[in-house]
Amino acid sequence: MIRRITYGLLAASLALAPRVAQGQLKVVTSTTDLYDIAREVGGNKITATHIGEGYQDPHFIEAKPSFVLQLRNADVWAFVGLDLEIGWMPVLLDGARNPKIRQGGSGYLDVSTAVPVLDRPQGNIDRSMGDVHPLGNPHYWLDPENGRRIARLFKARFTQLDPSNAATYDANEKAFEARLNAAEKGWQSELATIKGKPVVAWHTSWRYFAEYTGMNIVAFMEPKPGVPPSPSHLYEVIQTVKRTGAKAIVMEPFYDRKVADLVAKQTGIKVLILPPSVGGVKGLDDYIQLMKYDVSQLATAVR
16 A cells, blocks of 8 residues: 555656656747747757737637647647737637646746736726736737846746756857847937837737837827727827827737828828737748837837
């Protein structure tokens, strides 16, 4: 009986221990941004795929059977968190039946745990407030400092699961940070141009980008997150643009720009379509390119 108990405890401890990789780690991410940073850190020691595309609204992804198959064989499932994927992630995880990537599993990676979160709502949350994220704003990758935090998180998890390649993950992560540091130095003059300039944003997804660049969001086209603007709200936005001299409406490519064009026609403000994710515009194939593009385009728009 004692021997059976001992064997049982040993089996349980082995089941809970981090998995040592046999071959490449199989990594699946919810977004292209996490995918690219994971590739930077993992290099040739991982294989990586992503669920959402950079030109899609990450809140609304179709839960395709092919995604279930990817997750069924995954060693790591890395997702943005803060309920960004709540509309489709549970269906995929249930279908995959992979205990490694369920909550508590060795490959379950909620990336939001690595970043300081903005816009955590206070008090009771209800539908009258629009599509408010009760855990906070999930669009944190649009600040390069959070890009570094994401890379360090991947390094730690890959090292935990595949300790034999720890030196490679460490070197790759350092190289990513060095490349990002160099890119940031190159766009400092553009950040100086942006700082303090009034802009209108379509959605609260640009809050982290505003914190980083210093752009001053004087109004949102949505009266509440996810709620289309009413005529009365548009009137208020137009008055705000005229009062503040805002030079651009910043919005994602997956929103309908007709209403923004209407405001632009009445005020002379520019409509600036910025991709929020890697792959949101053809040719923007990595995270640093994305940040460089968005900073450059915004600086040009607000000059």
